[in-house]
Amino acid sequence: MIGEVDVARQGDVAVVTLKREAKLNALSTQLESRLLDAVRSDAVKGSRAVVITGGDKVFSAGADTGELREMTPEAIAEYYRSSGAVYEAVAALPQPTVAAIAGYCLGGGFELALAADLRVADETAVFGLPEVGLGILPSSGGVTRLVRAVGPARTRDLVLRGRKMSTVEAHSWGLLTETVEAGEHLTTALNIAAELAGQPPMAVSIAKQVITAATDAPRETALLLEQLAYATLNRIG
Structure with a gap:
């Protein structure tokens, strides 16, 4: 356990779980720091595949935007060099990564899921990037990864309108590897990760x-x- 993040091993698979359920796994700078520590931990480094999940009910409702609003431009630049670097750290892992998603997967939570190689979502999942409606924009790789995954037109639709999308729509856009029944996201992700861990x-x-x-x-x-x-x-x- 690393504060608000749990790291466990299931054979060659490392399972990283966000544990801030009372706040819907909102990605505060503290939680991001703990997640960055988890990504750099020996349990993850020694694994052959990684699963990232928020648990049974929610992946993450997004970043704690109130924190960043209090920051100066200089402090925000430092944030991207410190705890805010976690999204790129996940993307840069040499092992394959699988996001196991249920419930809200919004804002920074969606950006975290997009940083993974594969995404498994159950039927309760809800995706979206509401930042523009708050007077900001997704800035942890969400825009960049979405454009590359679905093209600029669909990225504009999702980012500028700030609308939410279902598991079915996200899958139809090619953003999800698999969709499953409610509660089956983690089991399916672990099975995929074990398969990946068995590859050279x-x-x-x-x-x-x-x-x-x-x-x-x-x-x-x-x-x-x-x-x-x-x-x-x-x-x-």
Whole structure:
């Protein structure tokens, strides 16, 4: 347990659970710091796959925006270098990551889920980025990842309108790997993570990096990355 975040191992899978249920797992700077500690913990470093969840009822209702409103521009810049770096730390993990989602997955919570490689949501999940309605905007990778995942038109629809979307709609947009019945999100995510953990770790890690780089790389660069990665893995194998 790291404060408001629990880290446990199930074999080769590390399970990171947000534990601020009374506040719907709102991502305060303290919770983000604890999550960053969890991501950097030995339990996660020694794993071969990672599941991130908010538990049975809610993933996260979003960031604690009141904290940031009190900050100066200099303090906000420091925030992105400290606890606010957790979203990119999750995205940069060498292991495959799976977000197990139920209930609210809003604002910073949605951005955290988008930082994972795969997302499993049960039928109770609700997604959205309400920041523009609060006079701000998603700033922890949400806009960038959404544009790459669903294109600018759909990103404008979701971000500018601040509307919520269901599990069914999120799946139809290609944002979810699997949808399941209520309460089955964590079990399904753990099964997927165990499957990923059984794959050759170097191949999984390098393939993950190539896919990320190929998302917005020129075609020739992406092809070269594939070929160099293959040559590297073939040599290791």
